[in-house]
Amino acid sequence: MKMIDAHIHLDQYQNKEIELMLKGSNSIEALLSVSFDLESCKRNLQLSRKYQKVKPAFGFHPEQKLLTEDELNRLIEWMLQHRTEMMAVGEVGLPYYLRxxxxxxxxxxxxxxxxxxxxxxxxxKWDKPIVLHAVYDDAPIVCDLLEKHSVSKAHFHWFKGDEKTVMRMIENGYYISVTPEIVYKEKIQKLVHTYPLEQIMVETDGPWPFEGPFSGNMTHPDMMKKSISMIAKIKNLSETEASERLLENTKTFYII
Known part of the structure; x- marks a missing residue:
């Protein structure tokens, strides 16, 4: 079973953990490592240069204090300089939990x-996908903005929101990714039941910890095997077919 983790904060792991993660699992084809701030961007770039499997995204996570104008300009200038090594803009979005x-x-x-x-x-402008932190009440606002700026290649990671917004996202061709939470959370299972398989990817959002059968364990991309098993069950597919289609979705979306 080959897998791509469509959303992980690889820079937040220890070097030894990263090395074990990348060299110890034959099933991991790639990791889309998103950034939290400028320092996070720099570390993800370094990791991508060291490990071929690491695909970096550069951005600023919204669940933190706003950037000053100077800080934003520095980040944008740095992203501009390294845009050819950047797979996507992200993680960006709106601060639902802070609000x-x-x-x-x-x-x-x-x-x-x-x-x-x-x-x-x-x-x-750079023709890059955008990785979004946009949940609940923020999601319709983000959909408005995507439509306003004619951005169609949008990835809503670990999405949670109302049915009307879900249908709007499907119609607009936006992708979602689900975490290992799908194994034990009925609301995520219902979302996957509704969402077309061709617009779904899998992720860990590591090192964020999970409950249920993963409780007490370091978040590892291998956890996605259980996510894929649940998706296969929901979509009435074999695990092999589900994993192949999810892999192809991610490769196509991120041009990996």
Missing amino acids: RDQQVSSLQYGQYIEQLETFMEMAK
Whole structure:
């Protein structure tokens, strides 16, 4: 079973963990390693130069303090310089959890939206996919922005949202990826039942930890085998067929 982890924060693992992960599993064909900030971008670039399987995405995770204008300009300039080695713009999006916890004001939220639009404009200009952190109430807003900027190659990772938004995403051709949470969370199983297989990928979002059968274990791409098994069951396919189609989806989307 060959697999691609469509969303992992590889730079947040220890060097020894990364080496074991990449050399210890024959099933991992590639890892799409997303970035948290400029330093994260730099480390992911280094990892991609060291390991052929690592495919880096550069961006700024929204669940943190806004970048200043100077910081954003520095990040954009760095991304511009390294765009030929960049698989995608990401991880970018909107701060749902910060806003839920009342750590983001309405004014600041507007600034997060402006920042996200900047990243969308870059993705469009450079013809790169965009990797999105956009869940629940933020998802329809992000769909509006994608449509506004004519960005069609969008990947909503670990998506959670309402049925109306799900149907809109399907119609627009946006992709989703599911984490090992699908093994024990009914809402994710329902999402996969609804979403077309050809627009689905698998991910770990590692090193984020998981519960259920994964409780207490370091998050590893091999966990996706159980995700694929559940997807196969939901879609009434063999595990081999499901894994082959998920692999092809990811290769096609990210041009791997």
